[in-house]
Amino acid sequence: MLSRLKFILASLAGAALIAAPADAQLRVVTSTTDLYDIAKAVGGNRISATHIGEGYQDPHFIEAKPSFVLQLRRADVWAFVGLDLEAGWMPLLLDGARNSKIKRGGTGHVDVSRAIPLLDIPRGNVDRSQGDVHPLGNPHYWLNPENGRRIARLFREKFTQLDPAGASAYAANERAFSQRLSAAERGWGDELAQIKGKPVVAWHTSWRYLADYTKVNIVGFMEPKPGVPPSPAHLAGLIQTMRRTGAKVIVMEPFYARKTADFVAARTGAKVLILPPSVGGTKAVPDYVALLKHNVEQLAAAVR
Amino acid sequence: MVKIVSVFGALLSVASALGAQVQPPPPRDSAARADSIARADSLALVKELEALQRAEADTSSTTSAGPQGASNPRLLPDISVVGDFVADLSPEGSTQEDGSRLGVREVELAFQAAVDPYFRGDVFIGFNDAEGVGVEQAYLTTSSLPLGLELKMGRFLMPVGKQNLTHRHDLHTVEYPYIIKRFLGEEGLKGTGFALSKIFAPLGFYQELQMTAVDRFGERPEDLQTDEPINKSLGGLTFSTRLRNYWDLSQSANFELAGFAVTGNREEAFAEEPVDDINAIPVRRTVSGVDLTFRWRPLDRALYRSFILQAEFMNEHRSSVARALRIPCTDACAPAPPPVLVSVSARTHSGAYVFSRYQITRRTFLGARFDYLKDPEYGGDRTKSASAYLQFFPSEFSKLMAAYERFMPPAGSERLNRILLQATFALGPHKPHPF
Numbered sequence: 001m002l003s004r005l006k007f008i009l010a011s012l013a014g015a016a017l018i019a020a021p022a023d024a025q026l027r028v029v030t031s032t033t034d035l036y037d038i039a040k041a042v043g044g045n046r047i048s049a050t051h052i053g054e055g056y057q058d059p060h061f062i063e064a065k066p067s068f069v070l071q072l073r074r075a076d077v078w079a080f081v082g083l084d085l086e087a088g089w090m091p092l093l094l095d096g097a098r099n100s101k102i103k104r105g106g107t108g109h110v111d112v113s114r115a116i117p118l119l120d121i122p123r124g125n126v127d128r129s130q131g132d133v134h135p136l137g138n139p140h141y142w143l144n145p146e147n148g149r150r151i152a153r154l155f156r157e158k159f160t161q162l163d164p165a166g167a168s169a170y171a172a173n174e175r176a177f178s179q180r181l182s183a184a185e186r187g188w189g190d191e192l193a194q195i196k197g198k199p200v201v202a203w204h205t206s207w208r209y210l211a212d213y214t215k216v217n218i219v220g221f222m223e224p225k226p227g228v229p230p231s232p233a234h235l236a237g238l239i240q241t242m243r244r245t246g247a248k249v250i251v252m253e254p255f256y257a258r259k260t261a262d263f264v265a266a267r268t269g270a271k272v273l274i275l276p277p278s279v280g281g282t283k284a285v286p287d288y289v290a291l292l293k294h295n296v297e298q299l300a301a302a303v304r
Numbered sequence: 305m306v307k308i309v310s311v312f313g314a315l316l317s318v319a320s321a322l323g324a325q326v327q328p329p330p331p332r333d334s335a336a337r338a339d340s341i342a343r344a345d346s347l348a349l350v351k352e353l354e355a356l357q358r359a360e361a362d363t364s365s366t367t368s369a370g371p372q373g374a375s376n377p378r379l380l381p382d383i384s385v386v387g388d389f390v391a392d393l394s395p396e397g398s399t400q401e402d403g404s405r406l407g408v409r410e411v412e413l414a415f416q417a418a419v420d421p422y423f424r425g426d427v428f429i430g431f432n433d434a435e436g437v438g439v440e441q442a443y444l445t446t447s448s449l450p451l452g453l454e455l456k457m458g459r460f461l462m463p464v465g466k467q468n469l470t471h472r473h474d475l476h477t478v479e480y481p482y483i484i485k486r487f488l489g490e491e492g493l494k495g496t497g498f499a500l501s502k503i504f505a506p507l508g509f510y511q512e513l514q515m516t517a518v519d520r521f522g523e524r525p526e527d528l529q530t531d532e533p534i535n536k537s538l539g540g541l542t543f544s545t546r547l548r549n550y551w552d553l554s555q556s557a558n559f560e561l562a563g564f565a566v567t568g569n570r571e572e573a574f575a576e577e578p579v580d581d582i583n584a585i586p587v588r589r590t591v592s593g594v595d596l597t598f599r600w601r602p603l604d605r606a607l608y609r610s611f612i613l614q615a616e617f618m619n620e621h622r623s624s625v626a627r628a629l630r631i632p633c634t635d636a637c638a639p640a641p642p643p644v645l646v647s648v649s650a651r652t653h654s655g656a657y658v659f660s661r662y663q664i665t666r667r668t669f670l671g672a673r674f675d676y677l678k679d680p681e682y683g684g685d686r687t688k689s690a691s692a693y694l695q696f697f698p699s700e701f702s703k704l705m706a707a708y709e710r711f712m713p714p715a716g717s718e719r720l721n722r723i724l725l726q727a728t729f730a731l732g733p734h735k736p737h738p739f
Contacts, residue, residue, distance in 0.1 A: 054555070054603050057606060058607060061606055063599075063601065065550070065552065065558060065739060066548075066739065067509075067510055067558075070510055073452060087733070092739065095424070098449065098503065100447060100448035103447060105421065128699070128701060132699070136375060255604050255606065255607060257608060
């Protein structure tokens with residue numbers, strides 16, 4: 001009788017142990033596909049991750065759909081880009097989710113921007129006459145691989161804090177991610193050297209970090225101010241700038257209408273280069289390393 | 305910083321090397337001169353270091369490791385202001401309540417912040433020429449109740465239908481649909497009390513149950529007086545419930561269907577002559593209905609294309625009540641006069657609207673709405689309205705709208721053409737309204 005009881009108890013304990021890894025998975029929700037991919041790379045099978053925005057979607061204007069609330073209400077970690085990129089929809093989702101772990105101050109509230117050296121922090125008085133300005137800095141920072149490493153480090157620290165048992169796995173995963181990134185960087189090193197200093201035009205300020213990394217020179221933006229569609233007067237000035245600087249490439253995201261870019265390109269002999277801004281933006285960029293590789297190679301091919 | 309240290313170190317090295325070659329002590333006047341030269345060198349060194357610091361600070365790409373420190377060290381609430389301006393260019397005269405052609409319909413001032421780890425506070429104060437200052441909404445919301453619950457306490461927009469949850473200045477039309485104006489109130493229905501909601505998804509899709517208990521059904525009519533408060537007993541409070549169901553049909557399309565009801569006492573004028581100053585009695589009014597919303601917005605073209613189709617149906621029922629009113633009497637009028645029998649008859653009205661809006665460019669939208677109801681303002685006869693809207697958003701924070709409405713009351717009443725222009729703007733971080 002006693003041996004049977006011991007057997008049953010041992011079986012139950014074994015079942016619990018087998019079940020534990022699945023139950024112990026950290027539930028991670030990210031705002032963008034880039035953060036999602038890096039979180040998956042670091043978390044491995046110790047996390048289950050989902051994302052709110054899609055890679056081919058403007059992250060400023062995601063709709064706060066109730067179905068997203070269902071993703072968030074049981075999340076252990078909510079990782080977002082920050083710097084007001086998600087200001088138009090994040091508060092609704094966090095309030096709706098009623099999950100104290102992921103609200104500001106909670107253990108799972110992860111503002112990734114805190115780990116990033118930022119570009120374009122405005123100086124002096126800031127107001128909306130300057131367009132859709134981000135007063136705390138430019139939020140499109142994931143397009144620099146160094147920042148990808150910083151994001152991975154932040155995720156490793158956070159996942160380890162919440163799941164200490166996975167510390168070694170997270171550290172190993174972070175190293176593997178960094179090595180994969182370094183291998184890719186070695187592959188495009190020559191291309192970077194060839195495009196350093198080349199002038200380009202960008203649609204939005206979202207390409208500043210990529211430009212900072214590749215050392216191409218953004219001589220102008222299609223938007224006169226962030227978030228403000230181009231006016232005829234602005235386009236006339238931009239055309240002059242492109243002719244003067246020799247800029248032959250207009251870089252833009254796929255979710256902007258390209259009619260205006262085509263107009264400028266026709267008058268300057270430039271090429272319109274549509275680049276995915278995020279993982280999954282096209283089928284060619286299924287992960288973060290592929291995104292950077294694709295964008296660097298496409299940019300290099302266009303400006304050479 | 306590294307540059308500064310490197311330069312300083314290099315200069316020190318140079319200085320040391322030079323110092324190692326120092327000659328025997330010079331004569332006294334030469335010593336003074338050497339001292340001045342050394343001081344000048346030090347000053348030059350300091351100036352060079354300052355210039356280096358300025359050069360680093362003046363880089364066009366200002367960098368900093370993450371947002372430095374607290375972005376709101378004084379713990380101020382989010383403060384925002386919304387201004388709503390309406391111009392009535394209707395050819396037969398102004399159709400505005402106050403008769404104005406051009407007016408600031410409302411300025412709304414909002415203060416929103418976390419109160420503490422347990423509550424969030426939201427206060428909306430409205431200013432307008434007709435009604436002065438009023439508390440539009442002021443409520444505490446819990447932050448961390450278990451089981452997906454949320455409790456709201458204070459004054460808030462009642463979850464009755466879909467559009468009643470939207471501030472008037474945020475509507476896709478200039479005014480609320482007629483079923484809301486007639487059955488709930490000209491500016492919608494607000495309540496002061498408690499609201500409890502729970503989110504659940506046992507069937508695999510989003511569902512939310514919202515229940516409220518508030519002080520009364522809408523604002524008290526100024527010209528009506530009852531012999532006792534309408535909510536003298538707890539049963540006289542107003543209660544509402546709404547069950548919201550949401551489905552994603554695809555990444556681009558979704559559908560929402562909700563059923564709702566609100567019931568409570570309200571002052572209703574009785575047909576008989578006033579008794580003393582009393583001209584009304586508490587009567588139960590119940591409004592129930594369904595609302596549905598279909599949205600389409602392709603994710604890769606979300607800036608340029610979207611479509612919404614929305615409809616609400618409401619049924620309003622007023623119960624019949626007969627009461628014996630006791631005439632107040634002092635010792636001087638003893639014996640007390642007999643009570644007076646007063647009554648309010650039952651009535652039922654219903655109505656609906658259908659609204660759609662299509663985005664034609666990044667900042668321009670075309671909309672249309674059709675209203676139909678058995679109108680209590682016309683004794684329950686049918687009122688119809690057809691309206692069209694052209695919206696232009698210079699940015700997320702400003703809206704310009706032109707509206708035309710053909711108002712068709714029951715036969716025998718004047719039909720109206722209404723032309724309205726609206727300009728709305730927002731200052732500060734006015735938080736987004738519910739989806």
